[in-house]
Amino acid sequence: MTETVRAIQITRFGDPAEVIGNRQVPIPQPVDDEVLVRVRAASINPVDWKIAQGDYPPVGADKLPLVLGRDLAGTIEAVGTRAHYMLRHGDPVFAFIGQDRGAQSDYVVVRAVELVAMPAGLDFAEAAGAGLASMTAWQGLFDHGGLEAGQRVLVHGGAGGVGHLAVQLAKWKGATVFATASADDRDFVRSIGADTVIDYHAERFEEIATDCDLVFDTQGGAVQRRSFDCLKPGGMMVSTLEPLEDEAAARGLRIAPRYHAMPNAAQLGQVADLLAAGTIRVEVANRFAIGDFAAAYDDARHAHPRGKLVLTLD
Ligand SMILES: NC(=O)c1ccc[n+]([C@@H]2O[C@H](COP(=O)([O-])OP(=O)(O)OC[C@H]3O[C@@H](n4cnc5c(N)ncnc54)[C@H](OP(=O)(O)O)[C@@H]3O)[C@@H](O)[C@H]2O)c1
Numbered sequence: 001m002t003e004t005v006r007a008i009q010i011t012r013f014g015d016p017a018e019v020i021g022n023r024q025v026p027i028p029q030p031v032d033d034e035v036l037v038r039v040r041a042a043s044i045n046p047v048d049w050k051i052a053q054g055d056y057p058p059v060g061a062d063k064l065p066l067v068l069g070r071d072l073a074g075t076i077e078a079v080g081t082r083a084h085y086m087l088r089h090g091d092p093v094f095a096f097i098g099q100d101r102g103a104q105s106d107y108v109v110v111r112a113v114e115l116v117a118m119p120a121g122l123d124f125a126e127a128a129g130a131g132l133a134s135m136t137a138w139q140g141l142f143d144h145g146g147l148e149a150g151q152r153v154l155v156h157g158g159a160g161g162v163g164h165l166a167v168q169l170a171k172w173k174g175a176t177v178f179a180t181a182s183a184d185d186r187d188f189v190r191s192i193g194a195d196t197v198i199d200y201h202a203e204r205f206e207e208i209a210t211d212c213d214l215v216f217d218t219q220g221g222a223v224q225r226r227s228f229d230c231l232k233p234g235g236m237m238v239s240t241l242e243p244l245e246d247e248a249a250a251r252g253l254r255i256a257p258r259y260h261a262m263p264n265a266a267q268l269g270q271v272a273d274l275l276a277a278g279t280i281r282v283e284v285a286n287r288f289a290i291g292d293f294a295a296a297y298d299d300a301r302h303a304h305p306r307g308k309l310v311l312t313l314d
Contacts, residue, residue: 002026007105008293008311012063013054016297018053022290025067028101028109031299035087036078037095037110041128042069042103042289044300044309045161059099067102069311071095071131073108073124078223083112092118093100096263098129103128104290106313114263119276126282129161129308133282134271136240136261137166140216141173144256145238149174154205154230156223158194159185159306162240166216167194168280178209178230185306188283206230214238214274228253283307289314 004024010018028228030036034247048068050056059066073094076087087093095115097103118127141147143185153170157163158179168175171193179194189197198205206229209215213235215227220241228237228244228251237248248255275279285305288296290313300309 003128005106006290006313007067007102008050008069008290009065009067009102012062013052013061016049016052016301017294019292020049020297022293025105027107030078030080030083030109032080033112034079034080034109035076035112035115037072037074037093037108037115038077039072039074039103039108039313040107040124041074041132041310042072042105043129043131043161043309043310044058044104044296045070045132045207046300047132048104049301054298063100068219069103069104069105070097070099071128071133072097072103072108073118073127074108074192074313077107085113087094091122094118094127094268096135096261096268104293109177111263113265116265116269116272118277119272121278122275125284125287125310125312128310129282129284130165130269130271130275131151132261133161133308134165134169135264135267136162137169137216138267138271139259139261139264140238140256141166141170144259145214145216145236147173147214148177150176151230152207152209152211153214153216154177154180154209154212154227155216155218156177156180156200156205156227157218158189160218162218163216164189164192165280166218168192169274170217172218172274172279175214178205178212180205182304188306191257192281192283199276199307217241231272284310286310287312292314 180200217239
């Protein structure tokens with residue numbers, strides 16, 4: 001008989017409250033350069049509930065049923081034939097995995113190139129929260145945005161999952177950081193390194209964050225459109241959502257093409273070093289046992305948590 005494990009899964013698209021379930025799936029087997037990770041924590045990202053709604057075009061009906069989740073932390077349980085020389089049973093690791101698998105399960109197959117050793121001093125929930133969000137921030141700021149020391153950058157949603165890591169990575173790089181946030185998050189966003197925090201409910205960010213070299217947009221739509229006013233000539237717009245290319249062209253400003261963060265163990269290793277050194281940190285707003293997944297997803301969609309929401313698996 002095939003052994004089964006818990007997994008947060010969808011079998012159809014629809015209202016996340018209805019279609020996301022805690023089901024039993026066969027335990028996966030690692031082959032070649034894959035390892036089997038016993039997951040201790042997996043974070044929730046907006047893409048998880050957007051996929052459940054059928055609002056994420058790269059994941060169509062042909063991918064169902066699908067286990068949700070893109071990032072995790074846990075321990076090595078078993079290794080494929082080509083991974084054994086690097087990794088040992090019980091090693092704590094964290095990972096950002098490809099969208100062909102889901103992280104919110106007791107056991108997950110991870111490619112060796114998707115994981116790195118868990119930084120000392122972090123717990124599983126903090127490490128699980130780092131994967132997708134840190135790679136989105138890193139690749140947006142540095143690979144697509146070309147951010148350099150001494151430049152001025154505006155980060156939207158500075159208290160969010162991606163934004164709070166973007167603020168810290170931009171500061172580490174040596175940039176002057178403007179960040180938008182709600183008033184309740186002002187002290188938090190300042191504490192993680194933003195030079196200027198703008199209450200987006202009460203203030204007009206384009207009047208404060210001026211002459212920026214880079215805008216890192218996590219909101220899209222009207223916020224992105226207004227943000228072109230923050231860029232100096234030659235400035236660059238990078239968005240985690242749909243880039244408004246026509247707007248950029250009309251204003252003669254640069255804009256990065258649509259990007260989806262990709263697993264990258266070399267970059268994740270650099271993030272691990274920064275986490276271990278305490279240069280950056282992961283804020284975990286709340287931890288939910290996997291059995292409480294419905295409340296966790298409800299919070300993720302409606303409660304505007306500070307930093308990350310994480311499912312724990314014991
Ligand atoms: N392209 C990619 O690879 C990629 C990767 C990751 C995420 N994303 C996308 O990027 C977006 C952000 O992801 P996330 O994980 O950071 O989400 P999140 O954790 O939910 O954070 C969103 C943040 O945006 C803030 N916000 C809401 N309205 C705002 C406004 N008008 N101006 C400025 N900030 C505002 C929220 O603050 P309040 O608490 O004040 O509401 C919250 O802190 C999502 O749409 C996600 O799907 C794309």
